[in-house]
Amino acid sequence: MRFVLAIVSFIIAALLMGLGIAQKTVFAAPDEFTASTNITTSAPVTVISGAALNAYPRSQFVQISGSKENFAAYGRTDDVIAWIGDTSYNRVDFDAETSKLVSTLEPGTEDQVPSPVGSDLWLASYTDKNAMTINVPEDFSLLVVSDGVKPAPSEISITWPIDNSTPWANTLVVAGGVMLLVGLLLLFWAIAHIRKSRGPRRKSQKMPKLPRQPRYKPIKAKQKELEANAKGRRSLTSRVAIVPVVLVTALTLGGCSADFWAGREGVAQQTATPDPVAEGEAVTPVDPPAVTEKQAKRIIADLAGVAAAADEARDADLVATRFAGPALDLRLANYGARTADGTIAAVAPIPTGKVEVTLPQITDNQWPRAVFAVIEDPATTAEGKPLPQVAVMLTQEDPRANYKAQYVITLEPGAVIPPVAPATVGAGRLPADSKFLALAPEAIGPAYSDILMTDTASPSNEVFEAEGDTLRTTFGLAFKEAEKAPFSATSTLTFAPSAATGPLIALSTNDSNAIVAVNINEDVTAAVVEAGAVVDSKGAVKALAGKPTSTKGFKATYGYQLLFFVPSIETGGKISLLGYTQGLVAASELP
Structure with a gap:
């Protein structure tokens, strides 16, 4: 039985460690995602909406091409649209169903804009750069133009870094290591028990026969008496084998607190404090300042x-x-x-x-x-x-x-x-x-x-x-x-x-x-x-x-x-x- 428990522990350890390593290797997700679009209109301005830029969390790596010269800048969406005025422009959004960028033409009465270079509306601007890394909130948009007269750059792509971390991988590897240790302990215990049970034995001397005793009719023992008699040496021996296994496993696993394992929270939980503002009526949004x-x-x-x-x-x-x-x-x-x-x-x-x-x-x-x-x-x-x-x-x-x-x-x-x-x-x-x-x-x-x-x-x-x-x-x-x-x-x-x-x-x-x-x-x-x-x-x-x-x-x-x-x-x-x-x-x- 000891050997069986050791083998089972080794199998479980191999499965846990293999699964943990696999999450880091063959099952690992990609570390970035890219969405792109190709614009076919002649509008002089393209606006990448804040919602598209924030389709995935973290920073955005934007690439623009399709024009010999280009200019990009980001600012508050309302300011960007106000600067464009009555000029036609392309609006780029993110389609969650297809995971692609989608361009829509917003028609206007004008077909050109003045040079946006040096405008005080922009928080940051990039001249003649085909790629840039930005990190803007959803109420900001990215403006892209060529020279204000020619069509805006036609190819737009956004790349987001993806969080492909595997919090369970380390936990599984550690759990597999613990099971491996348990299996080794069970194996050593089984080997020690076999060696002890196979020691030298003395041959018993032949004793003279005793006179035959009168036979008595056996009386059928009651069930309770049988259970009482079972609590002898053989019963004690079978239970002793289980106690060390349970004790070692409990001591090994008990050494790690619940906070160590992925997906587990500590025993002491922080009680959420009610937010009277959030639970009350919606607060009217405050107008932003003119500049940062x-x-x-x-x-x-x-x-x-x-x-x-x-x-x-x-x-x-x-x-x-x-x-x-x-x-x-x-x-x-x-x-x-x-x-x-x-x-x-x-x-x-x-x-x-x-x-x-x-x-x-x-x-x-x-x-x-x-x-x-x-x-x-x-x-x-x-x-x-x-x-x-x-x-x-x-x-x-x-x-x-x-x-x-x-x-x-x-x-x-x-x-x-x-x-x-x-x-x-x-x-x-x-x-x-x-x-x-x-x-x-x-x-x-x-x-x-x-x-x-x-x-x-x-x-x-x-x-x-x-x-x-x-x-x-x-x-x-x-x-x-x-x-x-x-x-x-x-x-x-x-x-x-x-x-x-x-x-x-x-x-x-x-x-x-x-x-x-x-x-x-x-x-x-x-x-x-x-x-x-x-x-x-x-x-x-x-x-x-x-x-x-x-x-x-x-x-x-x-x-x-x-x-x-x-x-x-x-x-x-x-x-x-x-x-x-x-x-x-x-x-x-x-x-």
Whole structure:
């Protein structure tokens, strides 16, 4: 019996170990899967949907061919479709029944698109690459074009790595090893028992015959007595053979905990905690932010590079690719003045330091969009002190336009940006006539302009915080009175607000407050009031006007880019100036 148990153990061990090894070799599944399609339409754009890219988990290896030149980029699906607009395009999806890619033509009214190279919508792009490895979620899509006019590349394939791991293989091999050990123990035990039972025996001596005893009639034993008599030496011997087998097997298998075996869970199970959100009503999906933090940093880096190159070359066309509104007006005026007079200083550059704050606007696939950012300036003053941070407010007018800096504002030395939502959440853009703030955003510019003209006499003076506001002391009423003093009776100097050119941008912060960027302009007019008198011009006004003196006078327009913290009605408090940039934007001789 011992030999039989050993043989059975060896057979089971061979089966278990063979099956475990077979799962790693002959029964192993492929480690990747490829699906492809051949597009026959002449559409200039192909969009591989996020669902197709995520037909299998893990990363996607995409190969494109069929065109001499190609470009691929991925971004949010809504942004990709918005960029395509009314142009016909091929939509590539995954057919789960056939495990193949399927292309469908989405007709449109246009048959070409502009070059997608350099668009701010893309999280990543690939130029003239036939293969790329990406890993995007289902709400992202991959855009593929040739040059925007020719048909898009015709051959598309996606390869996914497949998880062909065999968690049971190691378990089976280990189990087979345990059974092999059990079989060996049984074999050694059987051999030892045979050797012990075949030892030398003495021949018994012949004894004299005893007198014959009287015979008695045997009495039939009862069943219970037979069972009782069976508990003798022979019964004990048969049971002793089974006890070591059970004991060895239990000790061997008991050495491994239940967690060791594949497909088994530990005894201590973690109790699932009910999710009140999941069990309740469906939550309305939140609109995504306009850009990711990675996109914003790339955009700002490009903005700084364009500004540096354009400022050095005084290139109006180049600077217009990344600047607009008041920020562009200031630089164009500076370029004109520097061209006429090389001694005039350039506008302060965009810092290349760390982006400390990134606050994109929440968007529901609408334009224009806005992004607010604060940049650390790595440079220092002559005394070694850090330079003030610079805030930029960028806008994107439509899907095919890039983000442009509307405002580039130097923050006040003691300014503290209020707590804002993380870049992954974004901020809502508030309407110009919002009634929930201490002052409606559309009224902030005119109210502050009046303070610069009349100081404490302005009705809005009590609404704005005066402490820490260096703009008031630098270009406020006292400055204007000092500028008027040198003028005689033959000429006059006047200051007056003029129409603003920049967009009003208000983004919400934590606690329902707001960051508001506005622009105000101020006309400074030096006019001759007596015949024969002249008015002199100097500096940038002289360079832009093109004349050192005039018998009529000069008009100069100064632009103010302003950034305010505006508390909500619930929070209370005054509006504070976070930073400003001031400079000449136009100058000419009076007619």
